[in-house]
Amino acid sequence: MDAGLRLNALLAERADEVTLMADLLTVEDARRTAAALPGAEFNHGTPRVDPVTREHLDFGLDIATADGSLLKQELPLSVLHYVAPGAVEDRIVRAVGQGIASIGSSGRWPDDPNAVRAGTAPGRCTRTCWGS
Template sequence: MGNSRAYPVLRTTDVGEAYRQAKRLRALLELVEDTVWLFAELPTVRDVRQIAALAPGLPFDYADTRTDPATGDYVWFDLDVTALDDAELEEHLPLSFSEDVGRERVEDGILAALGEGMTSIEWHGCWPDDPDADSDGYPKYDGVQVLFHGDEAQYGDWTEEHTVFVHVTKFGDLPRARKLAAHIGSEVLGEAQLGW
C-alpha cells in the first residue's frame, strides 16, 4: 500500500514545452499502460465539449460538492453532456472529469482540448532497473505526470505554470529522479510530493 513519490522536474508557462518534455520522459518507461489517467477541471462549455470529444461516453461530475436543498443529500451529475445544449450545460458548470482514457486518443488530442481549468495526464508504467544506482522499477508507483495550470501532484490551486513530475516508489528515489530530470536538461525542483 501507499502512494508514489512525485518529484517536480520541470515548471514552465509554455504548454507545448511541458507536454513535449513529459512525453520524452514517458518514452523512457520500460512499460507503459494503454490508458492514461486524465483529470480536468472544466469551468466552461467549450472545456466540457473538448474533453467529451476525447473521452466519448465517459462520465463527468460536479467540480464542487452539491446537495439537494430539501433533503441535504448529495447530488451527482448523471447527465450525458453531449445531449445538453450549451445553455443547459452552462447551468451545471463547473464540472470535472477524472477517468482512464485510451492513451493514443489523449496523446493525439490533449493540446487542442486544453481549456481554462487545471488538467492532468498521468502515464503509469515501470522505469527500467538501474543496477548502477541500485534502483529497481516499481510498476505500482512509476510514471510521468504533466499538470497543466498546477504545481502540486495532488491537484492543488490553479497556477499560470505547468509542472512535469516523475513518480517513483513510495520510499522515494531521488537519484532516479535526478537522472530523469537531467534527461530533459533540468533538475529536481523541490521535495518529493505525495503521488498516486
C-alpha cells in the same frame, strides 16, 4: 516535447492505460472534452447537495445536447477517465481550453547499474496542462 512526454519515453515498461483528469470551466471546453472522451462520466467540479434532503446531486445532463445556458449553471465540471496510451491525450490537451488537465501514465523505470535495486521501482509520469 514537454517534460512529461520525455519522462514517459524513458519508462522501460508502460502500463496498459493512462489516467486523464480534467477540470472544465466553460461550456465550450466541456463540449470539446466530451467529444474527445465518448462514454466518459462527468461530475460537478464542486460536490453539490440537495438543500432539503442533503443528498449528493449527480451531474445528469448530456453535454453534447444540453442547452448551453443549462450547462453553464452546472460548471465547473470534472472528469476522470482511463484510456489506452496514445488514444486521446493530444485531443484532451487541446480540448481543456481555460481549465486544467492531468495525464498520468505509469510503468517501470529501466535498470540502472548505479541503483540499489535494479529496475524494480514503479515509475509515474504526469503531464499537467493549463488552458490558454
